[in-house]
Amino acid sequence: xxxxxxxxxxxFLFGMGVTPGFAPQAVTPPPPAEQVxxxxxxxxxxxxxxxHLLPAEENPYPENGAILPVESFxxxxxxxxxxxxxxxxxxxxxxxxxxxxxxxxxxxxxxxxDGYQSNYIYAYPILKKYGFRATVFVITDLVPVxxxxxxxxxxxxxxxxxxxxxxxxxxxxxxxxxxxxxDAQGESLLLSQPEAVVQEDLLASAAILDTPYFAxxxxxxxxxxxxxxxxxxxxxxxxxxxxxxxxxxxxxxLGRYTILPDLDREGFCQIIGLTDEEGQ
Ligand SMILES: [Zn+2]
Numbered sequence: 001x002x003x004x005x006x007x008x009x010x011x012f013l014f015g016m017g018v019t020p021g022f023a024p025q026a027v028t029p030p031p032p033a034e035q036v037x038x039x040x041x042x043x044x045x046x047x048x049x050x051x052h053l054l055p056a057e058e059n060p061y062p063e064n065g066a067i068l069p070v071e072s073f074x075x076x077x078x079x080x081x082x083x084x085x086x087x088x089x090x091x092x093x094x095x096x097x098x099x100x101x102x103x104x105x106x107x108x109x110x111x112x113x114d115g116y117q118s119n120y121i122y123a124y125p126i127l128k129k130y131g132f133r134a135t136v137f138v139i140t141d142l143v144p145v146x147x148x149x150x151x152x153x154x155x156x157x158x159x160x161x162x163x164x165x166x167x168x169x170x171x172x173x174x175x176x177x178x179x180x181x182x183d184a185q186g187e188s189l190l191l192s193q194p195e196a197v198v199q200e201d202l203l204a205s206a207a208i209l210d211t212p213y214f215a216x217x218x219x220x221x222x223x224x225x226x227x228x229x230x231x232x233x234x235x236x237x238x239x240x241x242x243x244x245x246x247x248x249x250x251x252x253x254l255g256r257y258t259i260l261p262d263l264d265r266e267g268f269c270q271i272i273g274l275t276d277e278e279g280q
Contacts, residue, residue, distance in 0.1 A: 048271070077126050085107065110132065216239050
């Protein structure tokens with residue numbers, strides 16, 4: 001983790017200042033932890049990745065790592081709110097990556113992949129309550145024309161109508177029209193389909209959603225697709241490797257932190273750069 005690296009680096013530098021021959025107890029104590037472990041925009045911005053959400057008691061698949069208990073999501077948003085975090089839009093993130101925007105000291109980006117209806121039912125009201133923003137990467141072919149009745153046992157997607165109603169909180173990026181699947185060899189269709197098919201799909205989803213932002217299905221990408229994206233008008237693309245977004249990073253290989261059900265409070269605090277004391 002970055003936090004641990006910073007602490008390790010701080011301790012290493014500190015150790016270098018010790019005069020040879022001094023007894024260890026003579027060493028000046030290190031500075032208070034909170035001075036060295038907070039992530040600042042100078043180091044990078046954490047981009048959080050969520051998928052499906054269900055209240056713990058309604059979850060028919062508690063073993064499924066892609067379903068986060070709503071209770072955990074609420075706690076995480078409360079923590080961000082309590083510590084005055086600012087949620088960046090992707091336009092702000094883009095400017096920051098270009099060195100043209102200086103975000104508030106505590107900033108995060110919240111994203112959801114796939115466009116599940118649970119994001120509208122459960123995440124939207126909480127985000128709205130705290131004045132937060134988030135981006136949902138939508139698989140446009142799966143968006144239902146008519147709003148579906150929500151049932152925890154059925155995987156349903158946000159409708160166009162729900163997306164429109166949630167625009168005060170959500171912005172929508174592309175997760176392809178129809179390439180969010182694996183082929184018989186287990187490869188992502190985005191990487192295995194002919195280039196013309198991929199281009200047509202990506203152009204269509206960008207046009208439907210009017211977005212220059214993309215998230216790779218399953219986080220998988222290759223040189224061919226990365227080279228294609230700028231030509232099709234995309235300006236940022238997100239993968240799923242855990243890495244802070246920072247100026248100078250490749251805008252087509254941005255990392256994100258997947259928030260899994262087994263992530264505890266301490267782990268979440270590490271991702272957002274809060275010390276243990278602050279996270280209490
Ligand atoms: Zn996905």
